[in-house]
Amino acid sequence: MSFLYEPLTKQQIENVHQATLDVLEKCGAQMLSEEVRDVFKKHGATIEGEIVKIPPALVNKAVGSAPGSFILEGAVPGRGVKIGHNEEPVYGTNGTAPYILENDGTRRDATMEDNIKLFKLFHTCDLMNFATQFVVFPVDKIGWDEAMVDGIYNYYKYTDKPAAISDPTPTFIDMVLEINNVLCGTLDGYKINAAVSPISPLRYEKSALDSVMKMIEIKQVISCVPCSISGMTGPIKPIDNLVLINAENLAMITLVQLLEPGLPCIYNTFTGISDMRYMTFCVGAPESLKMRAMARQMCKYYDIPITIPSGSSTDARELDIQAAAESSVALMTAFSSKPDIAFFGAGGIDSWNSLNFRKVIFDEEIVRYIKVLTSPVEDVRPNTADLIAEVGPNGSYIKTKDTLKYYRKEYYRTNIFNRKNYQEYWEENEHIGQKLDKELQKRLDSYQPLDYTSEQFDQLGKIRDKYLEVIK
Numbered sequence: 317m318s319f320l321y322e323p324l325t326k327q328q329i330e331n332v333h334q335a336t337l338d339v340l341e342k343c344g345a346q347m348l349s350e351e352v353r354d355v356f357k358k359h360g361a362t363i364e365g366e367i368v369k370i371p372p373a374l375v376n377k378a379v380g381s382a383p384g385s386f387i388l389e390g391a392v393p394g395r396g397v398k399i400g401h402n403e404e405p406v407y408g409t410n411g412t413a414p415y416i417l418e419n420d421g422t423r424r425d426a427t428m429e430d431n432i433k434l435f436k437l438f439h440t441c442d443l444m445n446f447a448t449q450f451v452v453f454p455v456d457k458i459g460w461d462e463a464m465v466d467g468i469y470n471y472y473k474y475t476d477k478p479a480a481i482s483d484p485t486p487t488f489i490d491m492v493l494e495i496n497n498v499l500c501g502t503l504d505g506y507k508i509n510a511a512v513s514p515i516s517p518l519r520y521e522k523s524a525l526d527s528v529m530k531m532i533e534i535k536q537v538i539s540c541v542p543c544s545i546s547g548m549t550g551p552i553k554p555i556d557n558l559v560l561i562n563a564e565n566l567a568m569i570t571l572v573q574l575l576e577p578g579l580p581c582i583y584n585t586f587t588g589i590s591d592m593r594y595m596t597f598c599v600g601a602p603e604s605l606k607m608r609a610m611a612r613q614m615c616k617y618y619d620i621p622i623t624i625p626s627g628s629s630t631d632a633r634e635l636d637i638q639a640a641a642e643s644s645v646a647l648m649t650a651f652s653s654k655p656d657i658a659f660f661g662a663g664g665i666d667s668w669n670s671l672n673f674r675k676v677i678f679d680e681e682i683v684r685y686i687k688v689l690t691s692p693v694e695d696v697r698p699n700t701a702d703l704i705a706e707v708g709p710n711g712s713y714i715k716t717k718d719t720l721k722y723y724r725k726e727y728y729r730t731n732i733f734n735r736k737n738y739q740e741y742w743e744e745n746e747h748i749g750q751k752l753d754k755e756l757q758k759r760l761d762s763y764q765p766l767d768y769t770s771e772q773f774d775q776l777g778k779i780r781d782k783y784l785e786v787i788k
Contacts, residue, residue: 319690321652323606324613332555332614336562337372344369345518345567349525352571359574368567375566378573384619385656386580388446388537389505391476391496396505397445399582400621404690405650405658407683409438409447410628410671412482414455417670419749421634426452426671428466434663435474436763437676437756443683444661446478447471448511451663452671461787464488469780472499473773476766480509480539480659485523486530491783493534498775499768506580508536514564516544528568532575539582539623540568545597546607547590554589554607561585561607562614569620582657583622585611586668588629599667600630600642609653623657626650627679628664628671635672635749639665643675644682651686674752677759681732688728731755 324332344367347353353363362369385400397406415423416430434451438444449467457463468488471479472495481492489510496507510531512524531538542564544550550557565583572581588597588604598604608624615622629646632639650658661683663676697703703718713719732751734741768776 319652320654321609321649322613324610328555329613329617332559332562332610333617335559336566337375339518339559339563340370340375340567341372342369343518345514345520345563347520347525348522349520349529351529352520352525355571355574370567370570374574375570378570379566379618379620381573381577382569382581382618382620383578385621386506386537388478388509389500389507390446390478391472391499391507393500395476395478397478399580400656402656404687405626405655406445407443407661408480408623408657408659409434409444409451409661410664410668410676411448411480411659412450412453413664413666413669413671414453415666415670416452417634417665417672419635419672419674423666423670425455427456428454428463428470430454430671431467432470432474433673433760434671434676435471437759438662439475439477440759440762441662441680443680444477446480446509447475448480448482450482462784465491465780465783465787468492468495469776473776474766478507478509480511482511483513483524484510484527486526487783487786489527489530489534489536491779494779495776498772498779503534506537508534509539509582510536511539511541511584512568513541513543514568516542516549516564517560518564518567520568528571529575532572532579535576535579537580537582538568538572539584540565541584541586541623543586545588545590546603547592548597550587554603554610557587558607558610558614561587561611581620583611583615583618583620584624585622586625587611596631597667598631599625599628600632600638600646602645605629605646605649608655609649612653612655615656621656623659624650624653624655625664625668626658627661627682628668630665631667633666635665635675635678639675640678643679647679647682647686651690673756674749677732677752677755681730684728684730 346366347368356368357363387396388399389396416426417423430452438447449471454463468491492508512527514520542561546557550560569581572579585608587607588599589601591598612622627643627647630639630642662679663671665672
């Protein structure tokens with residue numbers, strides 16, 4: 317089956333790669349860490365103050381040593397998920413939205429209780445492969461550090477799926493390691509995927525680089541997450557912006573591979589265009605989706621796993637037709653461009669600034685539709701001609717053994733979208749919002765506490781208390 321969206325030609329891919337090498341060699345990247353600059357200098361890069369200019373040979377060698385796939389482990393055995401070289405993307409949660417968008421269109425600050433509710437939803441989701449410690453950012457916490465401690469603690473308390481930890485400092489990386497040691501009894505394998513963001517264009521803060529160096533030291537997975545806004549923090553032309561995204565990713569991947577060849581890295585792009593009429597970041601615009609598909613082609617060229625955002629890519633300010641349309645197109649683009657990870661997968665709205673609980677269920681249903689649409693087609697059966705001949709012209713298939721055998725399981729049976737006739741629909745008088753609310757509550761009610769021992773839960777609490785003291 318062929319279901320693939322690839323906007324770039326082979327020549328354009330080569331041109332983007334060459335332009336990227338030119339940028340890294342001639343412009344360079346600002347690295348605000350003397351330790352990191354020394355690493356690059358030792359391997360032949362040119363250092364001009366805080367700017368690191370990286371030779372093409374160094375970049376090409378580094379890209380060649382990064383693996384195309386690996387297993388990201390969960391907090392307990394058997395929860396691992398393969399990243400890279402899959403037929404369809406691994407599906408991840410929304411991340412770090414500071415607001416909850418209520419069904420009436422009002423917006424409020426997100427809380428840790430919202431996060432816990434979302435952990436339960438995603439733990440009970442058959443589609444979701446992993447999540448992050450901030451599905452929404454808990455504004456009710458005193459500050460970033462307290463939010464990090466409670467976010468990490470509650471993540472591992474409520475779900476045992478693999479974790480992507482957003483912007484961790486070395487301190488919080490240590491916390492995650494301690495928790496994994498308690499739950500797994502071992503630190504073997506890749507248990508942490510730390511997402512670290514450069515500041516576009518081409519600036520890497522010391523705090524981010526310190527985290528990268530820590531992850532290299534403990535041999536865990538590193539995600540580079542550029543977030544350029546085309547026309548603001550990136551070039552206005554999509555293909556030029558792609559060169560910038562590529563350069564920002566490859567600079568960090570080169571650093572990792574210089575120090576630890578073969579350590580898994582994940583290429584990311586959370587880019588999008590701007591609308592200069594309103595000075596807004598437009599995550600659901602078709603050009604934004606296209607740039608992410610283009611980035612996927614670069615990763616295919618390098619054989620490095622990539623994350624792109626999907627279902628939450630809408631600029632709608634309420635759960636309306638725009639939200640449904642943009643999210644559906646974004647998810648379809650994600651599946652057809654075949655990224656390794658489709659992130660920001662459910663519930664996101666308002667240009668990634670908000671999350672709506674109904675939309676979590678809505679986006680999951682869209683993914684189920686797309687999975688059916690993109691699934692392989694079954695071959696003609698040996699008895700197909702006989703079956704049709706048996707019914708004959710002007711016959712009925714309603715009561716055939718074949719129909720009675722398969723009708724319950726041959727097609728996906730949605731409980732969210734309407735398939736009743738006009739009269740039955742209006743007699744039922746149940747709006748789709750009510751159906752989404754019912755499914756939402758059903759999922760929350762189905763959540764069961766994790767099968768940890770009382771001692772493990774106690775140790776989790778002690779680790780939380782320890783790190784609340786550490787950050788004071």
